[in-house]
Amino acid sequence: MADSSLKARRLGDLRAVVFGSPAYFATYGRPEHPDDLIRHQCVLRHAEGSGETWTFRIGGRRKAVRVHGRFGSDSAAATHAAVASGLGIGLTPLWQIRSLVDEGTVEVVLEDFEDSKIPIYAVWPSGKIPLAKTRLFVNELAARLKRERL
Numbered sequence: 001m002a003d004s005s006l007k008a009r010r011l012g013d014l015r016a017v018v019f020g021s022p023a024y025f026a027t028y029g030r031p032e033h034p035d036d037l038i039r040h041q042c043v044l045r046h047a048e049g050s051g052e053t054w055t056f057r058i059g060g061r062r063k064a065v066r067v068h069g070r071f072g073s074d075s076a077a078a079t080h081a082a083v084a085s086g087l088g089i090g091l092t093p094l095w096q097i098r099s100l101v102d103e104g105t106v107e108v109v110l111e112d113f114e115d116s117k118i119p120i121y122a123v124w125p126s127g128k129i130p131l132a133k134t135r136l137f138v139n140e141l142a143a144r145l146k147r148e149r150l
Helices: 022-028 034-039 076-084 094-103 132-148
Strands: 006-014 016-020 043-045 053-058 061-066 071-073 090-093 107-109 118-125
Touching (some): 016 094, 022 107, 071 076
16 A cells, blocks of 8 residues: 555455356357457446456466457446346456346356456554444454355
8 A cells, every 4th residue: 555554454355257148158158268258249348447358367377358249338237237138248346246146147257267356455544443333344344255255
């Protein structure tokens, strides 16, 4: 952290995942490698900055893969609905689609190639001792993040 006077506790990590609907995979097949995405329709989420380039970890190195698709939006809800309805394959933080995965509406693919996880921290000023209710909240949040498998 740039301001070293702050205290922080790591709460967990977030995964960005590639996902698609079972119907899409039944029709077009499942990608087995990030390079396979060139042969697939992808649903592009413009607001996240990922757009037409998705990053993966291949052989221990980061690799940017260009993707294309017939639908894109800056709305997470719209892109998730498009993927769930079979328009293509998407990329999003897992926590945003966890319920869709748990329901079987969408499936995660290319897990072996996921980019680095995104760390989540609770941060507070170092000069202050967090109130008991703040410590309790941070502990509960850390436990929930661990349970949720995000």
